[in-house]
Amino acid sequence: MKSLFAAEERVSKLSKRGDPLESLGRHVDFAALAASVDRALPRPHRYFGGRPPYPTELMIRLLVIQQLFNLSDAQLEFQVLDRASFQRFLGIRDSGKVPDRNTVWAFRERLVQAGLGASLFDEVNRQLQVEGYLARCGQIIDATLVPVPTQRNGRTENAQIKQGETPEDWSAKKLAHKDVDAPWTEKHGKQTFGYKLSASTDCRYKLIRTVHISPANEGDQIHLLKVLDRNNTSRDLYADRGYTALAVLEAGGWRQHIQRRAKPKQALSATQAGRNRRIARIRARGEHPFAGLRALGGKFLRSVGLPRANLQLHLKVLTYNLKRLCWLKNNEVVAF
Template sequence: MKQTTFASLSYDAKKKKTRREVFLAEMEQVVSWLALLAVIEPFYPTAGRRGRPPMPLPTMLRIYFLQQWYGLSDPAAEEALYEIEPMRRFAGLELAEEAIPDETTILHFRRLLEQHELTAQLMNTINDVLEEKGLLLKGGTMVDATIIHAAPSTKNKGKARDPEMHQTKKGNQWFFGMKVHVGADVNSGLAHTVSVTPANASDLSQLPDLLREDDRAVFGDRGYVDNRLKRAARAAGVFWGINLKAPPQRALGAGQKARNRRLSSVRSRVEHLFRIIKRQFGYVKVRYRGLAKNAAQVFALVGLANLYLKRRALLA
């Protein structure tokens, strides 16, 4: 039990709950904390620097999730814990009674997750829990990709752009960064498989890795058109729901356009996941150099986005 301070009593007496408080209260209930902590615990140190005990693992995991939900860097996360009471409460910290983790401690925890590739395991654990509750079903997959921008400037210490990021052309516009490829369940809209590549990697190159062995249907936009895979899918009894692409110098017929609209009404559900990651969580630009660090963050974001999509069902 923690001693209640006068500041906490004053905060409890306020008349309105903010949107941040409502959101964090929901996440407190829908996240399977024990299952996620069990993934990290074997790798978490039992003694800190100079023999001091480390910060409690539940506190550090909650801070890491706060970073993903609110787009916080390590220094910004430390400052937010000092300034914002709902975040401090969510992390289980009392300002007057306990030490607030500094940015170096937060950095070390993030690197621990990256070093042991734990964020992918966290995403899979979240999906396992959703599947057990009947919220992540099987049968068909929607595939799509989105571009995450990286800084194209060379005004830095190395005088060069990130060598692991590349540029690609979409329409008449060029983009520099990486791609997040997602395979999402047709029924629930939840992502079950994720891959991260440089932006110049084709969407089609990732298609085989985004499908599940028991999928009976696949939906995607024109970027996944491939006659060889189409014939193989039909031979295996898999419904090929990839939008048709007009041949050069020709236009699609009315029936073909109508078919594309029907398929797009199914495929478009995968865009909801990207909306949450980019608009709700604010992840539109990479934070680190290199694919590995950024991929680790993407896995965490996708797992948390799955929880956010099904939070109402989980609360019920």
């Protein structure tokens, strides 16, 4: 049966079913996110004509959708044309102009060149604080490896890359497809080619407060100091056996709850094992954000180079935080 109000009826049913994008649009100030981008990367002038660029807020919303549903640029374009919930979230239900895959790629490349991933992440954290979700009850520091497409290079080429050189026979087109920033590293006997993401998660709300992205072979101890959240209201710091207590943190008044590692041929004492279990109960909350990132497709990147990986992972983490914020709001987790 035909209905003149079919579109409105379907949208109403989406709202009743609990459209996550509707919740996202209600709780997040995307205009502020767009303003932070426009301040650092002013929109191009059109004094000499040409098609005006799409609004920055629309493009930011597109990138959030892309991260939330782990879509390629081509799939993002298709899904925006096809899905009513996407069109409502973007505010383009009555518009015939939709950003295509090339527009999305070009906008993301502008963000990469300007290095704005951290700025967007900081703006999201500012909104979390405005909502009252301050970093409380201590922090959990952990790291995860993020693989990227493996490079098939010869031994000579790999030796030149390690020395910071570019093989002479590589054309500009070939170099654009080669990731010379990502190294190999080994963890638990498994080789991984890619980058490392370290994060500090607050124990109270399980929101990621600070991040650091680097080549995969950079040590966890270096990351520990770089992701330390000095705005947390508690001085408690939790970490697994991969980290060791640092004198500089102890001198700064930090209470380091780091699990003990057994020495070769010497098992942990009952007291040490019990301490590890007590820390593990709290530290397990720091694994939940990484599981959330994995659900968003954050455990593998389809990009080339550290700058692009930096932006992609910052977008992935801020999307997790926005999704977590909506959950806290919808489940009435009171900020205090």
